[in-house]
Amino acid sequence: MKMVPDKYLKKVILSSDVFAVCIQHALTTEKQEIMGLLIGEVDEEACVSQVTACVILHRSDKQPDRVEISPEQLCRASMHAEQLAVTLKKPMRVVGWYHSHPHITVWPSHVDIRTQSTYQMMDPLFVGLIFSVYHTDQRIRSNQIQLTCFQAHQRNSELERREVQLIIENSPLQGYNLEGIANLPKILVQEEVESHSVKDNETIDPVARLHNDAFKTVALVHIVSKVSRPMCDDLVERLNVTNWRIKELEALKKELLDS
Known part of the structure; x- marks a missing residue:
């Protein structure tokens, strides 16, 4: 066989x-x-x-x-x-x-x-x-x-x-993938909040709680400065390039119609 x-x-x-x-x-x-x-x-x-x-x-x-x-x-x-x-x-x-x-x-x-x-x-x-x-x-x-x-x-x-x-x-940035990029900082924030959260049955002294909250704050600031802000800058640049391309195509269309 x-x-x-x-x-x-x-x-x-x-x-x-x-x-x-x-x-x-x-x-x-x-x-x-x-x-x-x-x-x-x-x-x-x-x-x-x-x-x-x-x-x-x-x-x-x-x-x-x-x-x-x-x-x-x-x-x-x-x-x-x-x-x-x-x-x-x-x-x-x-x-x-x-x-x-x-x-x-x-x-x-x-x-x-x-x-x-x-x-x-x-x-x-x-x-x-x-x-x-x-x-x-x-x-x-x-x-x-x-x-x-x-x-x-x-x-x-x-x-x-x-x-x-x-x-x-090669493909344009689709809306459903753009939504995934936009939700990335939210997912990262949720991960940090959960990793630093204290369970209901867990006892923790005030100093340890303060230390835990400080680390959580540092992590959240890192997400904003290293992820969210550069991502927003990148999307703004993408939008500027797209608008420039639209104007370029409109000018070409007008030139072809006038000729």
């Missing part, structure tokens, strides 16, 4: 606005990993995935070397995909996940590969993206933004990574 090869993903087409959102998310912290889910369409016959949106996940446990997706978050992302399917009038689903490696190489760890393998049990075309934005190359003494696209592959009873071809496709 001839063995039928396992189904695997051959190519991923990533919209440039989703790439921008993921990079923006990865740059928010160099101390912990961040994570989100990718939404798009999959051509089952060609085994090609088209990623057009993403969902930024709320981290209940912030760690420098691991992240996890809860079933509730996966369910919420699936609901978001269904809403997008109605808006865009085409089938949309959760097609993958992304996370960051702040100060290490972009290659997936054994934990990442095992996690990816678990997702592929539910969907063999599920894909993983890893962004490395703070890893310094000592040879050139500068930071480089790196990205890898992978799936898990089992060879001789051992799990390995299998790189998947990735194409970043």
Whole structure:
């Protein structure tokens, strides 16, 4: 009996606005990993995935070397995909996940590969993206933004990574992805408030409470100064460029009509 090869993903087409959102998310912290889910369409016959949106996940446990997706978050992302399917009038689903490696190489760890393998049990075309934005190359003494696209592959009873071809496709910033960027500071604030909150059954002396509140304040100020303000400046510049382009096109239209 001839063995039928396992189904695997051959190519991923990533919209440039989703790439921008993921990079923006990865740059928010160099101390912990961040994570989100990718939404798009999959051509089952060609085994090609088209990623057009993403969902930024709320981290209940912030760690420098691991992240996890809860079933509730996966369910919420699936609901978001269904809403997008109605808006865009085409089938949309959760097609993958992304996370960051702040100060290490972009290659997936054994934990990442095992996690990816678990997702592929539910969907063999599920894909993983890893962004490395703070890893310094000592040879050139500068930071480089790196990205890898992978799936898990089992060879001789051992799990390995299998790189998947990735194409970043130029696209305008869509409203649903703009909304994701705008909600990022709110998610970060919620994470900090929860991480510094005191449980009802937990006793804490006044000095420790003051110390905890001080750290929370510093973290919130950092979000405003290092995330929210630069993000607003970037969006204002995008708006200025768009308005300039509109005026340029209107002038060209008038010139063509007058000729």
